[in-house]
Amino acid sequence: AQSxxxxxxxxxxxxxxxxxxxxxxxxxxxxxxxxxxxxxxxxLQLLLKYLSGSTLVKxxxxxxxxxxKSQTSxxxxxxxxxxxxxxxxxxxxxxxxxxxxxxxxxxLNVKP
Amino acid sequence: xxxxxxxxxxxxxxxxxxxxxYCAPIKGHSYVFWYQQVLKNEFKFLISFQNExxxxxxxxxxxxxxAKCLPNSPCSLEIQATKLEDSAVYxxxxxxxxxxxxSPTSQPQHFGDGTRLSIL
Numbered sequence: 001a002q003s004x005x006x007x008x009x010x011x012x013x014x015x016x017x018x019x020x021x022x023x024x025x026x027x028x029x030x031x032x033x034x035x036x037x038x039x040x041x042x043x044l045q046l047l048l049k050y051l052s053g054s055t056l057v058k059x060x061x062x063x064x065x066x067x068x069k070s071q072t073s074x075x076x077x078x079x080x081x082x083x084x085x086x087x088x089x090x091x092x093x094x095x096x097x098x099x100x101x102x103x104x105x106x107x108l109n110v111k112p
Numbered sequence: 113x114x115x116x117x118x119x120x121x122x123x124x125x126x127x128x129x130x131x132x133x134y135c136a137p138i139k140g141h142s143y144v145f146w147y148q149q150v151l152k153n154e155f156k157f158l159i160s161f162q163n164e165x166x167x168x169x170x171x172x173x174x175x176x177x178x179a180k181c182l183p184n185s186p187c188s189l190e191i192q193a194t195k196l197e198d199s200a201v202y203x204x205x206x207x208x209x210x211x212x213x214x215s216p217t218s219q220p221q222h223f224g225d226g227t228r229l230s231i232l
Contacts, residue, residue: 043223
């Protein structure tokens with residue numbers, strides 16, 4: 001079975017500061033990894049995905065994530081955040097593209 | 113359409129009543145997924161369809177919950193005899209047809225804005 005852990009439920013950060021949102025997963029098989037963002041009263045929007053190849057993945061809005069197989073992690077980073085990045089971020093994994101397993105989410109609160 | 117359309121946006125039902133939620137996937141997407149998000153916690157997978165066929169229903173509660181995807185109609189998720197704990201936001205997602213792994217055209221799921229179900 002697969003599972004996803006996002007240890008930080010909330011991350012406060014000042015505008016223009018760097019941020020890292022942590023995601024760890026467990027799986028007995030190879031998985032594919034995703035980060036989604038959810039703005040208030042909206043569905044999930046894909047930020048980036050790791051399927052294969054380079055372990056450093058770049059996504060939209062200046063976000064990037066690095067897949068680390070030995071540490072079973074897929075942490076999301078942004079070197080300089082904006083107020084508009086305030087949202088909830090979900091890490092997700094799948095091994096067959098049929099069922100996605102989501103973490104419990106991390107609320108990013110960017111302060112001026 | 114270009115977006116997954118879920119209706120209604122909000123649905124209020126008294127305990128014991130029936131609730132029915134609808135989802136129109138993106139045109140050309142063969143897979144539809146339903147998720148339940150309770151109190152902003154993690155998304156719980158309910159069921160997936162490949163066209164009108166149930167693909168994976170391992171997340172569906174055995175009682176009271178049912179879902180359909182019929183040709184030329186929006187997909188639906190129906191809850192009979194609702195309970196207070198059914199209160200949640202129900203998200204629908206769709207994706208293109210693909211095999212059992214990634215390909216150059218593999219697409220993750222595209223989500224609708226959800227239906228907020230409140231059971232009173």
